[in-house]
Amino acid sequence: MISTGEGFVMRHHSGRFFVQHFNWPCIAGTACHDPDRQPELSYALTANALDATLIYNREWWLTRWLDNNPAWRATIDQFEVVPGPGCGCCGARGGTMWAEGDQFRCTKHKDRNPCAIEGCRCTTDRAGREMRSDQFLCQKHWRPLTTAEERRVYSRIWRQAKARERKFGAGYAWSMREVRRLERIWRRIVLKARARAAGDLDMDEINRMFGWEE
Incomplete structure (x- = not known):
């Protein structure tokens, strides 16, 4: 925001x-x-x-x-x-700001990421992750702006990866294939959720952009 x-x-x-x-x-x-x-x-x-x-x-x-x-x-x-540069969580400008790439945070939100939906004030702890504005969908927007199929696919891949993590212990590292697959699906979910929130969803165009044509 x-x-x-x-x-x-x-x-x-x-x-x-x-x-x-x-x-x-x-x-x-x-x-x-x-x-x-x-x-x-x-x-x-x-x-x-x-x-x-x-x-x-x-x-x-x-x-x-x-x-x-x-x-x-x-x-x-x-x-x-x-x-001017504003906090990606609350929009505040001026004072001490933290920057990472094209992302900015005020003192209050320097360790938090915002909901991916423009204008939402919900935030989540970054927990050491990158400063991004597309890594989190709050509870208020998760179900209304995603389909049951999207949630099912994302949850299945996440559970499979976490199951392997538990099986092989703390030394297990996600494969690059798992990471890329989960990121690709998440990007698609966020893109569609943002389009639905804006009331402008062209599924054919989104599929063409990411090469997801059937």
Whole structure:
């Protein structure tokens, strides 16, 4: 879930983000942050959205910034203003954030993953797993947004793997075939659940995307 109420960033078409630096020139024998000297501005692009300059009123900021930096009008079409990085569980922005790939978490949710359905506030303990937004369907969405056949197939494969784990003890490791099979089925379940939640489910298109045509 991404809140759109606070903080935007400028994203370049390369996927990097705009960052504005304030530099105070240091002169020997004086303080670097002398209030009588104006800071020098410099601009850069960063791959880390958490380092980007936050914009709290995008219309005002763009107008004001372009008025003060007319040379950028020639390249402004290379940027788009997008919501700043927000916690994938609650949408909060600002403060201390944890990042892993394209996922962000606030302090409260740094060890949790959200339900895969957009807008749901349910979360689950990551338990050392990756920071992802497609690894968990909460109880509220599991049955209403999945079919009995999907649940049956997923549960059967999971039980088979767990039975072998119990049989061979703690030293047993899931085979790559088991892992890939379970991941493939889970991705299909999440994709269909999200489509059902959005009220837009084209089964033929989903099957074509993943090569599941009969």
